[in-house]
Amino acid sequence: MIDRLSLLQKLGVYAATFVFLLFLLMPFIEMLRVSLRPMSHLMTADFTWWSEDFSLQAYRDMWVTVPLLGRYIFNSIFIAVSVTAITMVVVIPAAYAYARLEFPFKALSLGGFLAVNMFTGAVLLIPLYRVLRSLGMLNTYWAMIVPGVAFLIPTGIWLLRSYLEKIPRELEEAAFVDGASRLYTLRRVVIPLAVPGLIVVGTAVFIGAYAQQFLFAITFNNVREIQPLPAGLFEFIGYQDTTWNEMMAAALTGVLPVMLLFLFLQKYLVAGLTAGAVKE
Amino acid sequence: MATLDLQTITKSFGSASVLTGIDLAIRDKEFVVFVGPSGCGKSTLLRIIAGLEAATTGRILIEGVDVSMAAPVDRGIAMVFQSYALYPHLSVYENIAFPLRVAKLPEAEVKAKVGRAADILQLNDKLGLKPGQLSGGQRQRVAIGRSIVRNPKVFLFDEPLSNLDAALRGEMRVELSALQRQLDATMVYVTHDQIEAMTMAHRIVVLNKGRIEQFGTPMELYHHPATKFVATFIGQPNMNLIPATVVDTGAEGLTVDLPGGTRMTLPVDASAARKGDAVEVGIRPENLTLGQGVSMRLRVLERLGGTAIAYGQMEDGLKLCAALHGDAAVHEGEAVGLTFASADAHVFDATGQVMRRQQAPARAA
Numbered sequence: 001m002i003d004r005l006s007l008l009q010k011l012g013v014y015a016a017t018f019v020f021l022l023f024l025l026m027p028f029i030e031m032l033r034v035s036l037r038p039m040s041h042l043m044t045a046d047f048t049w050w051s052e053d054f055s056l057q058a059y060r061d062m063w064v065t066v067p068l069l070g071r072y073i074f075n076s077i078f079i080a081v082s083v084t085a086i087t088m089v090v091v092i093p094a095a096y097a098y099a100r101l102e103f104p105f106k107a108l109s110l111g112g113f114l115a116v117n118m119f120t121g122a123v124l125l126i127p128l129y130r131v132l133r134s135l136g137m138l139n140t141y142w143a144m145i146v147p148g149v150a151f152l153i154p155t156g157i158w159l160l161r162s163y164l165e166k167i168p169r170e171l172e173e174a175a176f177v178d179g180a181s182r183l184y185t186l187r188r189v190v191i192p193l194a195v196p197g198l199i200v201v202g203t204a205v206f207i208g209a210y211a212q213q214f215l216f217a218i219t220f221n222n223v224r225e226i227q228p229l230p231a232g233l234f235e236f237i238g239y240q241d242t243t244w245n246e247m248m249a250a251a252l253t254g255v256l257p258v259m260l261l262f263l264f265l266q267k268y269l270v271a272g273l274t275a276g277a278v279k280e
Numbered sequence: 281m282a283t284l285d286l287q288t289i290t291k292s293f294g295s296a297s298v299l300t301g302i303d304l305a306i307r308d309k310e311f312v313v314f315v316g317p318s319g320c321g322k323s324t325l326l327r328i329i330a331g332l333e334a335a336t337t338g339r340i341l342i343e344g345v346d347v348s349m350a351a352p353v354d355r356g357i358a359m360v361f362q363s364y365a366l367y368p369h370l371s372v373y374e375n376i377a378f379p380l381r382v383a384k385l386p387e388a389e390v391k392a393k394v395g396r397a398a399d400i401l402q403l404n405d406k407l408g409l410k411p412g413q414l415s416g417g418q419r420q421r422v423a424i425g426r427s428i429v430r431n432p433k434v435f436l437f438d439e440p441l442s443n444l445d446a447a448l449r450g451e452m453r454v455e456l457s458a459l460q461r462q463l464d465a466t467m468v469y470v471t472h473d474q475i476e477a478m479t480m481a482h483r484i485v486v487l488n489k490g491r492i493e494q495f496g497t498p499m500e501l502y503h504h505p506a507t508k509f510v511a512t513f514i515g516q517p518n519m520n521l522i523p524a525t526v527v528d529t530g531a532e533g534l535t536v537d538l539p540g541g542t543r544m545t546l547p548v549d550a551s552a553a554r555k556g557d558a559v560e561v562g563i564r565p566e567n568l569t570l571g572q573g574v575s576m577r578l579r580v581l582e583r584l585g586g587t588a589i590a591y592g593q594m595e596d597g598l599k600l601c602a603a604l605h606g607d608a609a610v611h612e613g614e615a616v617g618l619t620f621a622s623a624d625a626h627v628f629d630a631t632g633q634v635m636r637r638q639q640a641p642a643r644a645a
Contacts, residue, residue, distance in 0.1 A: 173332055174365035177377035178430070179353030188381075192369040 014030035029250075034057070035249035042244060059253070065236060068224060072232030073254045076213065079141065079228055080258075083148040083209035084202055090149070091156035091201065096186055098157060100172070110161075119214050121151055132220055143220035144213055144228065145280040147223030151177035151212065152205045159204060164190065199265060210258065229254040282343055282433035282466040283308050284329070286522070289338035291324055291490075302338070304501045306483075311460050313469045315477040315513070316483065316487035323438060324526045325487070326470045330359045331434050342433055346500040353382075358427035359436040362443065364419045365499050366426075373407040376425040383430075386504050397425040400462065414457050428463065437469040439478065447466035453479055476516055477504075486510050489627065505524070508632035511562050517589060517601045519562045526550075526557040534627055534635065536561060539596055540574050546625045553629065562626035565589065568602035570610070573619030581612050592616060 022096065023225040024127060063069055097103070098110060128147055131140075146261075167190060172196045173186040191198070214230035221227060229250070236247035289302040299321045306312050311554065314322040327333040329340060332354035340348045340355075347355040358379075366375050370503045374381075376397055380390045398404045401421040410418055420440060427435060440456075441449045457480050460467050471477055477484045486493040486501065486509070494506040500513075505511035511519050528535035534550035536559060537543050544562065553559065566587075576592035583606060588609060590602045602618055612614050623639040 030605040168363060168365070170361045170363050171367060174361055174426075175378070175382075177330055177332065177352040177357070177359045178426070179351070179382045180378075184382065188378075189367055193367075268301070 001010045031248040031252055035245050037245060039241075039243060039245055053207055057251040058245040061243075062236075062250045062253075066232065066250065068227075068232065068235075069250055070251075072123040072224060072229040073257070075141075075232075076210070076228040076230070077257060078252060079148070079213050081146050081207055082141070082145050083152065083213075084206045086145065086149045087156050087205045087209075088198070088202060090153055091160055091205075092191065092211075093186070094123070094153070095157045095160035095164055095181060096190060100169075101205055110158075113157060114148045117151075117154045121147065121212055125215070125219050128221065139221050139223045139226075141226055144216045144226075145217050147220070148209045148212055152208050156201050156205055159201045160194070160197060163200070164194060164274075167193050175257055199230065203265060206258075239265055262271070282469065283341075283482065284434055284466060285339075285341040285344075286325075286329070287341070289325070289328060289335045289411050290342070291321070291328060291333070297490060299328075299335075301582055302402045302492060304485065304492065304495065306466060307629060309464055309466055310456075311467045311480060311482045312473060312485060313455075313477040313481035313483075314485045314487055315471055315474055317491075317513075318472060319489040320487040322470045322472075326359075326436055326438055326468060329434075330357055332357055332359075344571065356433035357436055358430055358432035358434075359438065360420075360423045360427050360440045362439040364411075364423040364440075365620050366419055366422055370410075370423050371407065372403060372409050372411065372414070372425075375411065375422055376403075376407075376429055378426060379430045381450045386460065393429045394425075396431050400428065400459070401425050410531065416444050417452060417541050420452060422445065423627035424459070433466065435463075435465055435467040437467065437561075440469075440473055441471070442473070451477075451632075456480060466542055470570065477514065478514070478528045481584040486513060490511075499641070504633055504634070504637065505562075505626065508560065508562070508634075509627045511626055511628070513566055513636070517565045517603065519564050520568070520600050520602075521628075522598065522600075524561045526555055526559055528555065531554050532624075534559070535637065536627075538574060539594060542573055544622055544625070546627055547638045548625070548627045549638065550627075558630055559635075560628045562618050562628060563624060565603040566619050568600075568604075568618045569620065570604065570608065570617065571619035572617050573604050574600070575615055576617045577619050578610055578612055580616055 033049075035058050036056070037054060038055070038057065042053075042055055063089065066072075098106065132138050132143050132146070136145065171189055171193070172185050175189050180188070213228045217228050218232040221231075224232075233247055233250060236243050236250065281296075284304075284306040285439075286302050286304040286306075290297070291298055291299040294311055299542060302325060314325060315469050323564065324333060333345075336349070342355055342357070347378045362580055367378065369582045370378070373394055374396045376389050377523060380393060387392075389426075392551060394407070395399065397403075398407060403418070403421055403425060406414060406418060406422075411422060422592055423440070437456075441452050444512065453476060456469075460480075469476075469480065483495060484501055485495050493513075494501060494510045496504075501510055501514045504630050508521070512521070515599040522534035522538055524538050526534060527537055528545075533545050533547040534553055534576040535543065535545045538561065574592050574594060578590055578592040582589040582591075584604045588604045588606050588610075590604055590608075592600055592602075594600060602619070603618075604610065627635040628635065629635065
């Protein structure tokens with residue numbers, strides 16, 4: 001494709017992108033600024049992009065203020081990864097069935113999934129609490145994993161189903177004629193071809209799992225050792241004051257591994273999409 | 281050894297009937313082509329033979345064994361799809377080996393069989409590539425390779441050449457015919473292209489609206505089309521149909537009046553015809569020559585070199601087409617007289633059934 005934008009148009013595009021990005025990234029910039037400044041200066045000085053008193057002190061102090069911080073970060077990732085893994089195991093065969101098989105109440109059940117998605121977790125907290133209590137799951141990792149999986153399965157099925165439907169049916173028929181079973185075809189043909197789709201769905205599920213764990217953690221769990229980072233950040237709020245700079249430093253540190261993961265995945269995602277495009 | 285018999289196959293989707301009473305006996309090592317316009321049910325019939333679709337009624341026998349309820353892999357068939365259906369993430373080697381992997385054959389055997397298939401199809405230097413790196417013709421050969429490794433009794437082809445350009449299609453036609461001889465296998469081939477049917481088939485099945493119009497050798501279909509549909513479908517350009525009125529019947533044939541007043545006696549079996557019947561006289565463009573007979577106004581002349589295709593209209597608006605000599609001295613816009621030998625004429629009754637020709641080439645096998 002030939003780039004036909006004039007210089008003025010290009011400037012416009014970049015200006016718009018800059019404004020948009022600034023709007024999106026401002027909270028992160030503010031977090032970074034706060035995390036770099038000593039507590040005493042936080043509330044006094046005016047806004048500046050750069051200040052002489054920037055230091056990494058908060059990044060050292062936060063591990064002392066909240067000794068379990070490392071544990072919280074691990075828990076966050078552990079819970080999100082578990083939710084993603086379990087969700088994908090359930091979603092792949094389910095989405096394949098919705099994409100390829102005919103069965104009674106197919107449209108109705110798909111619609112049902114969508115309807116479930118319209119309830120946020122918050123509406124269902126009390127009933128969920130009762131269910132988890134009778135299953136004996138309160139105050140365990142499961143209390144934060146199981147509801148997460150349940151709320152993310154419908155989205156996963158909807159996303160992946162439309163991707164699987166785009167895989168030519170003839171590929172599966174060819175495998176069927178050659179004697180392959182449905183599961184063999186799913187494993188050897190469909191899943192390898194659906195990798196870009198799986199990454200997209202996996203990413204969406206992971207983000208969902210990361211975002212919603214706060215609600216489930218503060219409601220269904222009060223064991224400190226298994227608390228995820230968003231809930232653990234509360235410990236920076238003390239009786240006397242809140243160490244904002246350390247809280248922001250901890251939040252950024254907690255998000256960092258996930259950000260690195262996505263940087264890596266993004267490359268992989270692009271590669272996957274191009275591989276699919278060459279197909280025909 | 282591999283015969284294929286279809287017995288009263290029908291197929292309907294809900295209330296829509298797609299195939300009605302298909303009876304067919306395909307001989308061992310025969311190359312049979314199903315041909316017909318789109319929507320005639322030819323692909324559905326092939327999918328029923330493959331086991332991808334279940335017939336509503338009827339039986340399928342391969343080597344005399346009823347396989348109507350068997351899974352595709354147990355029928356001893358292999359199928360080549362229109363889109364080739366190659367797995368884009370697997371190498372050419374793994375694509376060809378796929379059926380063997382499904383069957384869990386030992387690696388040494390897989391290697392030997394893929395090697396043999398690659399030899400036959402000249403794919404030896406392409407085994408490490410992905411399908412995306414191959415040309416259309418090479419992809420087609422990989423798809424065929426995947427079908428031959430299992431040594432199936434019957435090969436099924438679903439419009440395999442329709443995605444190729446014209447030049448390559450001609451080349452692949454020759455290759456497929458050679459391959460059929462080399463493999464000594466029974467093949468069933470679906471196409472909408474009558475040239476593919478004429479050039480490759482031992483026998484052709486002409487399908488129309490879910491019924492078999494005619495089953496016979498290419499030249500049998502050409503010289504003795506059983507119905508008006510077959511007559512106009514086989515042959516390029518299409519056969520001309522001229523309405524006529526029966527004025528007399530006799531042992532020597534049928535005497536008709538053509539539009540414009542020409543009276544001809546055509547050597548066909550006229551036993552069922554009666555005086556005054558409306559019939560249609562079919563005459564192929566290549567049988568029309570310049571001369572005194574019917575007259576048409578020449579509208580378009582396509583000079584192809586060896587032949588010149590003349591398209592025109594008779595006075596009553598009826599369209600005619602004639603394949604004349606390449607240097608024929610005619611011009612667009614002028615009136616052209618055309619004539620034909622009475623022995624070349626086909627005659628169809630009001631229901632579209634043919635009256636048997638008496639002087640045409642014999643019904644050769």
